[in-house]
Amino acid sequence: MIEPNSQPSAVAPLLGAADIRRLAEEIGVRPTKTLGQNFVIDGNTIRRIVAAAELEPDETVLEVGPGLGSLTLGLIDAARTVVAVEIDPVLAGKLPETVRAWRPDAVERFHLVLSDAMKVTELPVEPTALVANLPYNVAVPVVLHLLQHFPSIRHGLVMVQDEVADRLAARPGSKIYGVPSVKAAWYGTMRKAGVIGMNVFWPAPKIHSGLVAFTRGEPPATTATREQVFAVIDAAFAQRRKTLRASLASWAGSPAEAERCLVAAGVDPRARGEVLDIDAYIRIAEARHLPAD
Structure with a gap:
């Protein structure tokens, strides 16, 4: 010792x-x-x-x-x-x-x-x-x-x-x-x-x-789960050079569905993942479960 x-x-x-x-x-x-x-x-x-x-x-x-x-x-x-x-x-x-x-x-x-x-x-x-x-x-x-x-x-x-x-x-x-x-x-x-x-x-x-x-901070106020939000984040950065419409296509099921979720979340489908804050990712995850028009 x-x-x-x-x-x-x-x-x-x-x-x-x-x-x-x-x-x-x-x-x-x-x-x-x-x-x-x-x-x-x-x-x-x-x-x-x-x-x-x-x-x-x-x-x-x-x-x-x-x-x-x-x-x-x-x-x-x-x-x-x-x-x-x-x-x-x-x-x-x-x-x-x-x-x-x-x-x-x-x-x-x-x-x-x-x-x-x-x-x-x-x-x-x-x-x-x-x-x-x-x-x-x-x-x-x-x-x-x-x-x-x-x-x-x-x-x-x-x-x-x-x-x-x-x-x-x-x-x-x-x-x-x-x-x-x-x-x-x-x-x-x-x-x-x-x-x-x-x-x-x-x-x-x-x-x-x-x-x-x-x-x-306080837990985010959202109807989405942490797992649902993190799934969006992982998909958005899997291919950084692609637009969100393209990078989220597999996650959403199709490019069209990805675009619908993005528009519903108030996010430009042509944007890329590195410009979004956590609140935007939360809105995208929430929008995935909204009914289509």
Whole structure:
């Protein structure tokens, strides 16, 4: 077991590069690309992430992929409760020990769930915020899954591949506006909150990371289901260069029916998917179930 480094009493100690490598060596872990493991080794970066998350002291934070616990300790300092979801059993086995060593007074405020975040639908506590360093290859599906299944999550901050961060926060009309942008807007407002360099990770990725802050909005007022709206979004972006009349033909059953739905929704059939906001997609989904004239 490693002991926390000596630091001024006013500043809670966080894991540094040497601590992270020592912890990994103790349990025989080498970061893997398969699980997207890039451990943060810089305490100042952790403090920056936690500050950007704007957590209240009484909040319960959901962390996905805590790894060796570098961000976990920062979250424990900022919130009342932290529940961490970890898919790797070796890392999950070590994490409670690390919390006991570095934050002995916070053991009862920490909960660990050994599971795939894409399959989690229940937690031991109800989260109010999501703060996580997400694996690049599953970041968007994880965010959408958690927002769908945990409506108690009101806000949060996720660190993802910088390009993905731009897509999540993109607005209609942008070249990078696409499926992640529109589906994320179903749940609320996303905004780019910063960029993280490569050298604060072990191993260092080849690309920068981006911070995305989000605030959940009220559920859209619509007669269509989320699944129906998301089906329209998927179809609209399946072939970006086509007009909506053409790209929605399979979804609607024919080009003529697609045009009827678009006109009924107040959308130009010649438009393309990247110019529509979430409200327009909702209207299209609703129009699919209206009777033809």
